[in-house]
Amino acid sequence: xxxxxxxxxxxxxLLIVGLCAALLLLxxxxxxxxxxxxxxxxxxxxxxxxxxxxxxxxxxxxxxDTLFEILVFGVAVLGVRFALAQExxxxxxxxxxxxxIVRISADLLFGPILLLGAYLILHGHLSPGGGFAGGTVxxxxxxxxxxxxxxxxxxxxLHEGLLERLEWxxxxxxxxxxxxxxxxxxxxxxxxxxxxxxxRPASAGPVLLLNVLVGAKVFIGAWAVIxxxxxxxxxx
Amino acid sequence: xxxxxxxxxxxxxxxxxxxxxRRRITAVIGMATFSLLLSGVYLLLYAPDVAVTEAAIGAxxxxxxxxxAIRRTGRLVVVGDEAPGLLEREGERIIGLEHxxxxxxxxxxxxxxxxxxxxxxxxxxxxxxxxxxxxxxxxVARHLExxxxxxxxxxxxxxxxxxxxxxxxxxxxxxxxxxxxxxxxDAVREGRQLTATFDLARFLALxxxxxxxxxxxxxxxxxxxxxALQESNTELARRLEAFLLDLRASGRLETLRxxxxx
Numbered sequence: 001x002x003x004x005x006x007x008x009x010x011x012x013x014l015l016i017v018g019l020c021a022a023l024l025l026l027x028x029x030x031x032x033x034x035x036x037x038x039x040x041x042x043x044x045x046x047x048x049x050x051x052x053x054x055x056x057x058x059x060x061x062x063x064x065d066t067l068f069e070i071l072v073f074g075v076a077v078l079g080v081r082f083a084l085a086q087e088x089x090x091x092x093x094x095x096x097x098x099x100x101i102v103r104i105s106a107d108l109l110f111g112p113i114l115l116l117g118a119y120l121i122l123h124g125h126l127s128p129g130g131g132f133a134g135g136t137v138x139x140x141x142x143x144x145x146x147x148x149x150x151x152x153x154x155x156x157x158l159h160e161g162l163l164e165r166l167e168w169x170x171x172x173x174x175x176x177x178x179x180x181x182x183x184x185x186x187x188x189x190x191x192x193x194x195x196x197x198x199x200r201p202a203s204a205g206p207v208l209l210l211n212v213l214v215g216a217k218v219f220i221g222a223w224a225v226i227x228x229x230x231x232x233x234x235x236x
Numbered sequence: 237x238x239x240x241x242x243x244x245x246x247x248x249x250x251x252x253x254x255x256x257x258r259r260r261i262t263a264v265i266g267m268a269t270f271s272l273l274l275s276g277v278y279l280l281l282y283a284p285d286v287a288v289t290e291a292a293i294g295a296x297x298x299x300x301x302x303x304x305a306i307r308r309t310g311r312l313v314v315v316g317d318e319a320p321g322l323l324e325r326e327g328e329r330i331i332g333l334e335h336x337x338x339x340x341x342x343x344x345x346x347x348x349x350x351x352x353x354x355x356x357x358x359x360x361x362x363x364x365x366x367x368x369x370x371x372x373x374x375x376v377a378r379h380l381e382x383x384x385x386x387x388x389x390x391x392x393x394x395x396x397x398x399x400x401x402x403x404x405x406x407x408x409x410x411x412x413x414x415x416x417x418x419x420x421x422d423a424v425r426e427g428r429q430l431t432a433t434f435d436l437a438r439f440l441a442l443x444x445x446x447x448x449x450x451x452x453x454x455x456x457x458x459x460x461x462x463x464a465l466q467e468s469n470t471e472l473a474r475r476l477e478a479f480l481l482d483l484r485a486s487g488r489l490e491t492l493r494x495x496x497x498x
Contacts, residue, residue, distance in 0.1 A: 010255050014248045021244040054285040120288065128284035136292040143300045222297070230304065 049195030050125045050204035058130065059207045067178050070214060074171050077221040084228045106148035113141030121215035125204040131211040135218025142223050151230040160227075163220050170217045177206055177213070240280045246273055258346035260310045264302040271295040311350045312342040315359040316373025318417050320441035321496050322391075322461065323351070323373045333496040334372045334463070337390065337489075341479050355416055360384060363464060369472060371464040374435045378459065385467045387476050389460020390489060391497065393436040400450035401427060421445070435461070437497075 041053055048056030058066050117138030120129030146154045181192060196203035250273060254266025271294030278287035318324045322334040330351055342349035354362060356373060363371045364383050376393065377386035417438055423430050424445050433455070434442060465473050483489040 006256070010252050013251050013255060017248040017251055021247065025241065025244065052285070128288050130285070133285075133288045133292045136289075136297055140292065140296040140300060143297070147300065147303065226301070226304070 045198045048204060048207070049198055050207050051199045052125055052127055052130070054128070055125045055130050055207050055211065056204065059125075059210045060205070063178065063210075066214075067174070070171070070174055070217065073218070073221060074167075077167070077224055080225050080228050084231075103148045106144045110141050110145055113144065114138050117141060117215070117219070121211050122208070124211040124215075125207040126199065126201070131214030132218055134211070135215040136222060138215070138219045139222030139226075142219075143226055146226065146230070151227055155227055158223070163224065167217060167220045167224070170213050170220075174210065174213050174217070177210060240277070243273055243277050243280065247277070259348075260306050260346060261303070261348075264299060264306065267302070268295050268299040271298070310347055312338070312345060312347040312370065313368040314338055314349065314351045314370045314372050315354050315362050315368040316351070316371050316375070317356045317359060318353060319372075319374030319435070319437045321437050325353070331496070333391065333492055334461075336492050336496065337480075337483065338370070338372065338463075340483070340488075341476060344479055345475065353416070360464060363466060366466060369465070369469070370476075374437050375462055375464050376435065376459045377462050380464055383467050384464050385469075385473060386462040386464060387473065388480055389462050390480060390483075391461045391493060392458050393461050394458050395455040396434050396436070396439040397432075397453040397455060398424075398434060398439070398442065398447070398450050399431045399453075401429070417441075424450070437461075 044053045044056050044061070045051060048060040050056035050060065117134045117136075120134030120137055121131055122134075124130035124134060142154065181187065184192075186192075193205040193209070195205050198204075202208070247270065250266055250270045254263050254270060257263035257266060271290055275287045275290040275295060278284075278290055316323055316334075319332070319334070322332045323330065324332050335351070338351075339349050352359075352362075352368070356375070356379075359368070359371045359373065360375075360379075360381060362368050364381065371384075374393070375386070377389075380386055420430070420432065420438075421441065424442055424447070427449060430450065463476065465476070480489075483492075
């Protein structure tokens with residue numbers, strides 16, 4: 001019975017993935033819609049000053065949506081903190097001795113991963129990446145350290161209280177950037193910083209600033225959630 | 237075109253691989269590979285932003301969260317003291333009949349076997365607190381406290397009183413003391429005072445030392461070595477029974493006994 005259902009599951013997945021693959025191959029990027037985007041690209045670069053159209057959309061055209069996305073993320077982190085704060089931290093069992101392979105690769109990879117995260121955040125308005133992806137990458141770097149060294153040792157380096165305050169500060173900074181135009185009597189969510197020349201490091205108005213803020217928020221939030229889970233649900 | 241097609245063809249293969257793995261960590265690695273390939277597909281479809289996000293979240297972050305979860309749940313944690321021939325250390329490795337049975341059982345469940353060596357009494361306390369899945373190391377059903385259950389037996393054993401040297405060793409010894417068996421071996425090697433009862437496996441190891449100054453008495457009757465589980469853990473007990481039954485019926489238990497027990 002179990003065998004039959006797992007065969008069925010595999011068959012279903014194969015069918016779905018096969019269909020998607022066929023659709024992509026038939027209509028994917030050589031289809032009629034593939035080259036219809038060029039005018040949008042030009043227009044968006046002129047409008048937002050961001051060479052990366054996605055960053056322009058996320059932090060300029062559709063900043064309103066992004067704002068709530070950030071709030072949703074903040075509320076989720078807050079929810080995990082509050083829900084788990086009511087449970088007693090689990091007694092720390094004997095730490096699991098991690099293999100040398102994991103420890104050495106964590107040592108070697110931690111720096112490059114943080115650097116990649118920083119690059120994705122700081123270069124997000126010019127090339128693929130941005131605050132959300134970059135923050136996740138950097139957070140994963142921290143997670144790698146937590147796997148290799150144990151979450152508590154990493155947490156001791158990070159000053160949990162300071163991080164939490166920093167997270168609130170970032171949230172209010174993002175809200176401030178969003179609300180400032182309204183407070184000054186301009187149209188809501190107007191970018192106040194100069195747009196600059198498309199493709200230059202200092203361009204795209206507030207996109208770079210917002211990428212940095214969002215990146216830091218995602219970085220801290222991801223770590224906070226994982227650390228809360230590990231502290232209340234046994235060892236990492 | 238070739239890169240795109242081969243990536244797309246690889247996706248269902250990797251997905252099927254991940255779905256059909258018994259061992260969880262292999263399945264998770266399969267899923268990470270799937271995410272990475274998918275990220276490659278996004279890249280080839282001119283969606284580098286989505287590709288970066290897929291790689292960061294699907295291939296890295298989610299994999300890590302799974303790995304963390306598996307470290308807690310993907311292990312069959314066994315506690316117990318060393319018992320020569322059943323569960324004993326040989327340098328870095330662990331060998332013995334119980335270890336061989338449990339290795340097979342863990343593989344059968346798709347888990348990784350982890351053995352922590354603790355004094356027998358402490359091992360049972362740890363098991364009762366739910367910090368381990370099984371206790372092993374020369375356990376018989378008679379020794380189990382409330383809240384613990386025994387599996388069916390897999391090997392016959394008998395008990396021996398060892399007392400001495402000295403005058404007051406004649407009475408039956410106290411229950412197994414909360415020390416490691418290696419410490420008992422040291423005590424006998426140095427001829428220290430000792431009053432204890434030992435199961436057959438441990439007694440055989442003791443009898444290789446000089447026991448001439450100790451009084452030895454075989455207790456009447458035979459018993460069976462068992463594994464101990466939490467009383468409430470009916471699911472694991474059921475699967476262990478089925479596994480032991482299969483081991484006995486297929487004759488593999490006999491083979492293992494012959495290999496580890498002389």
